[in-house]
Amino acid sequence: MNELSLVAQAAFQPANTADIADALVNASGLRVDIQRRRGRGAGMNPGGRFEPTERVAYDDGWTTLEDMPPFRTEVQVEKPRTAITRNESPDIPFDRSVNPYRGCEHGCIYCFARPTHAYMGLSAGLDFESKLFAKPDAPRLLERELAKPGYKPRTIAIGTNTDPYQPIEREWRIMRQVLEVLQKANHPVAIVTKSALITRDIDILSAMAEKGLAKVGISVTTLDRKLARTMEPRASTPTRRLEAIRKLSEAGIPTAVMMAPVIPALNDHEIERVLDSGKAAGACEASYVLLRLPLEVSPLFRDWLLQNYPDRYRHVMSLVRSMRGGKDYDAEFGKRMKGAGPYAWQISRRFEMATKRLGLGRRSMQLRDDLFVPPNGSGVQLSLL
Known part of the structure; x- marks a missing residue:
């Protein structure tokens, strides 16, 4: 079976078969030239799982792949019918969210929202x-x-899918407008981001936090700037994220340090250091999420791992599968965030001991929902009564 046959087979089968999975990450035909993707996280651009065909870059001699243009950020306007997305997942602490953007320029290779x-x-x-x-x-x-x-x-979560403070927010300012709506309505909001841009909105967030209506989680996956640059190429540096925690905390905004995701044999040795740094910056809560590799994320992450840390590839994936029942990912509620097995227990125990030592609570801050005042702005439909 040739390389392209293996690639096609892998594209339409679950990624829990090691030999097919490894064939996919080694498929040079899917990998995009580094000059075209400089500053990006993924090394490939395979077709979506609903597409009937798979496109592979191939130099037929008539031209050269080096002449193809680099990937540039393009923004299109989406016209949704609703702003609030609801869910009934039993293992997450919110039932509704708002996503100002689809896709994320941060380019985090592990992002579970990619599919x-x-x-x-x-x-x-x-x-x-x-x-x-x-x-x-x-x-x-x-x-x-x-x-x-x-x-x-009830608390609206923002940043649970794609980051509301990704670079294009500087121009579009949609997130700030969303906050202005929530502030006028005295509606509780919880934000997750890995961008220092959130400090721009301290004026709104501090006023809401004073009423018990806002809290923030800053994701700090590593203190190693080189690893962060490779793994999250367009996100704020670890130093700037810690500085954001400090500024938010000083403004009276309850802020959590989040280690999401924890990747075995890559950044799990930093758990205690990240929590220590977050506490020193003023964080009052902490949480973590184990690496998740659903659907297309698995081959993308494995290709990235093979290109950047080839010496750790087998060890990392072996540990990942040991926590996911032998697969790259297990989507079962209750297990998808924390995993299972001895290594997952060890990570959980280390995190528990560190948060206890530092006095970092886990979702201890409850937001108020009794101050809510329904909006009556120009965009609100009038009553017929």
Whole structure:
């Protein structure tokens, strides 16, 4: 069986078969030249799982692959019908969220949201971090939804899918407008980000936090700047994230340090150092999530690992599979965030001991929902009564 046959077979079968998986990450035909993807996280741009065909770059001699243009960030406007996305997952602490953007320019290789680009007919690889969608109508739609009769406020989570403070937020400012809507309505919000840009909105967040309406989680995956640069190429540096924790905390905004994800044999040795640094910066809570490799994320991550840390490839993947029932990923509720088995228990125990020593709570800060006032702005539909 030739290389392309193995690639095609891997694209349409689960990634829990080691020989096919390893054939995919070694398939040079899928890998994009480094000059075209400089500053990006993924090394490949395979077709989405719903696409009937797989496209492979191949130099037929008529031209050269080096002449192909580099991947540049493109932003399209998306027109959603609603702003609030709801879920019933039993292992996450929120039932609703808002996503100002689709795709994320940070380019984190491990991002579990990458497969969502398949719904747009795009790749979970380089497309996910370069072909982005902005939702400028999100603030108006959110205001209208909050004003609906019978709406019951509960904490809205933002940043649980793609980062609301990714670089394009500087220009589009959709996240700030969303916060302005929530502030006027006294609606609770919990934000997760790995961008220092969040400090721009301290004026809004501090006013909301004073009423018990806002809290923030800053994801610090590593203190190693080189690893961060490789793994999260366009996210804020670890130093800037810790500085963001300090500024938010000093402004009275409850802030958590999050180690998400913990990757065995790559950054798990830093658990205690990350928590120590977060506490020193002013964090009052802490949490972690084990590496998740659903669908297309698995071959993308394994290709990245093979290219950047080939000496650790087998060890990392062996430990990952030991915590996922022998597979690259187990999506079972209750296990997908923390894994199972001896190594997963060891990580959990280390985290527990470190947070106890530092006095870092785990989701101890509860936000208020009794101050909510339904919006009555210009975008709200008037009552017929």
